[in-house]
Amino acid sequence: MTIVKEQILIVDDESSVREMISILLQQTGYSTVDVPNGNAALNLFKQGNRFDLVITDLTMDDGDGMMVLNEVKLRQPDCPVIMITAFGTADTAVEAMKSGAHDYISKPFNIEEFKIVVKQALQHSNLIRENIALKARVSGKKQISDLIGSSEAIKNIAATCQKLADSKVSVLLSGESGTGKEVVARAIHFSGIFKEKPFIAVNCGALPEQLMESELFGHVKGAFTGASTDKKGLIAAAEDGTLFLDEIGELPLSLQVKLLRVLQEKRVRPVGGEQEIKINIRVISATNANLDELIANNLFRTDLYYRLNVMQIKLPPLRDRSEDIPALINAILPVIAADNGIKTPLIEPKALKALLNYSYPGNVRELKNILERTIALSANSLIEFSDLPDNIISSNSTDHIDHGQIIPSTGLDLDKKLSEIEKEYIWAALKLTGGVQSSAAKLLGITLRSLRYRLNREDNDEPIT
Secondary structure (H helix, E strand, O other): OOOOEEEEEEOOOOOHHHHHHHHHHHOOOOHHHHEOOHHHHHHHHOOOOOOEEEEOOOOOOOOOOOHHHHHHHHOOOOEEEEEOOOOOOOOHHHHHHHOOOOOEEEEOOOHHHHHHHHHHHHHHHHHHHHHHHHHHOOOOHHHHHHHHOHHHHHHHHHHHHHOOOOOOOOEEOOOOOOHHHHHHHHHHOOOOOOOOOEEEEEEOOOOHHHHHHHHHEEOOOOOOOOOOOOEOHHHOOOOOEEOOOOHHHOOOOOHHHHHHHHHHOEOOOOEEOOOOEEEOOEEEEOOOHHHHHHOOOOOOOOOHHHHHHEEEEEEOHHHHHHHHHEEEEEEHHHHHHHHHHOOOEEOOHHHHHHHOOOOOOHHHHHHHHHHHHHHHHHHOOOOHHHOOHHHHHHOOOOOOOHHHOOOOOOOOOOHHHHHHHHHHHHHHHHOOOOHHHHHHHHHOOHHHHHHHHHHHHOOOOOOOO
């Protein structure tokens, strides 16, 4: 699988500076494109190129940094811009910040400081894009309906989410990785009175402690190396909305203390700051860890646990609600197909049975990954058994079955057994197609007339042959 690197555009009229920055960023794991002036950068955007970050010199003869900034904000508003400034241009850099630049660095710059600024800009960009995509997706929709499935577990979770949608009570979501904890958090937020307010998601285990502290609480200029400007933290950014703390069990103890104080006092103090900011937020947290064990091992604070766990929702693993798998497949496949610019593929019965029988240790996230991989490898509009990952194929292989174990010593009624198997396929196909018989017939490779005949036979409790 090809790993897509974040792509950064470097704009500077000094070739040595462009080369140095390119080498530094490539060594850090990024992909780079460099051009010598603003007009060359503008041409790249006109050609439809998109970037995750733009780093541009402020002063250039053929199209300066302000022009680059304005064009980026016009053509790709979610792309952050970092300004490179020389001695004596700090005032202009401040003006650039007011015009939408994410940050600026001064020549000559410290390498480690530069890396921090770049990393923070990309993280900020990812957060903005996530929230923009979410806002577009949820516009005019009731997000409780995004909890896909008809199992009792999902019905109960949906009902609880509906009750909590307009409440400011703290919610703790627990469950295995991939069970959809963030989906539930978003459903709670976007189904009630908070839906027009910010939803800020934070992965508590994604950053080193110092950076996480800055991301959560914000910082003032000069608080630490790389803090070249004041920065609002994600807690303050969630004002009047929802702060989603994912993997809360990963939060370091020192930050647990500070988070507890924020929740108790409803005030946050930026790193290095003296003034506190009053906040009004609803907190939803999530964990796949056993917080009771973490508390017993002095790795999680009891007082913070009770502050977060006012209402708890436990998400079941997918293997415990396998009846929801057809509906999930039916919902996920069209989205993946649309993202790949293809028609939604059909699934042959053998492949569908294998997907229904798999245990999904990675839960819904693994199911989505399997479907993405399968669509990428499928040569046509039909997903076949051979297109599935090896572990699913092997777990559904009949080559090594001891048939003496599946045929009882007293024998069996083969016609009845085959009838039951056929009923299972028809049920699964109808579930997968939302009850549309013509689509189910196509999925099963039979005519609509044949499907109706078999359904009528089933209704009469006669063997389906």
